[in-house]
Amino acid sequence: DRALLELLYGAGVRVSEAVGLSLGDVDLDGALVRVMGKGSKERILPVGRSVLATSAAYFDAGRAPLAEKASRPSRDDADAVFLNQRGGRLSRQGAWLILRRRAAAVGLDVRTMSPHVLRHSYATHLVDGGADLRTVQELLGHARLTTTQRYTRVAMDRLVATYRSAHPRATHVGAKRAGSASVIKP
Secondary structure, three states, X not given: OHXXXXXXXXXXXXXHHHHOOEHHHEEOOOOEEEEEOHHHOEEEEEOOHXXXXXXXXXXXXXXXXXXXXXXXXXXXXXXXXXXXXXXXXXXXXXXXXXXXXXXXXXXXXXOOOOHHHHHHHHXXXXXXXXXXXXXXXXXXXXXXXXXXXXXXXXXXXXXXXXXXXXXXXXXXXXXXXXXXXXXXXX
């Protein structure tokens, strides 16, 4: 469960991308994961230490007992990264149930939790940490930048501060009191 949740948040993948992973899509040595996104678009994503650690632990001790439960695994199920209790490929619904069960266990409101919330948090934390929207767009696999902008809530003061520090004509003269317009020097 933890390996799945770490991947959903740590790489910002869609739930369908996570449950669609096959063993050949995960490169722990290179810290990369290959996912098939919407429209069968392939993305290769970097993953961090937490995803690597939980994935390695899952591959070392957690996956094998699940795989042994499969009575007649299909070729696709045998190669799946995430398996269900019966040894078959984990479904999207199964991933949702895992997230909801784990959220309830730590006291979170399960009505507001979804795999998409983890994806949204991933994008927001990247932007808050200084990543540019174009990079976040690529990582999320969005065709349009406007889609990425909806995922990220960036505080207005951060946008203003970035503008002021980056633009050569952004010198700001203090605003007058009582709602008067502020003046920007040319």
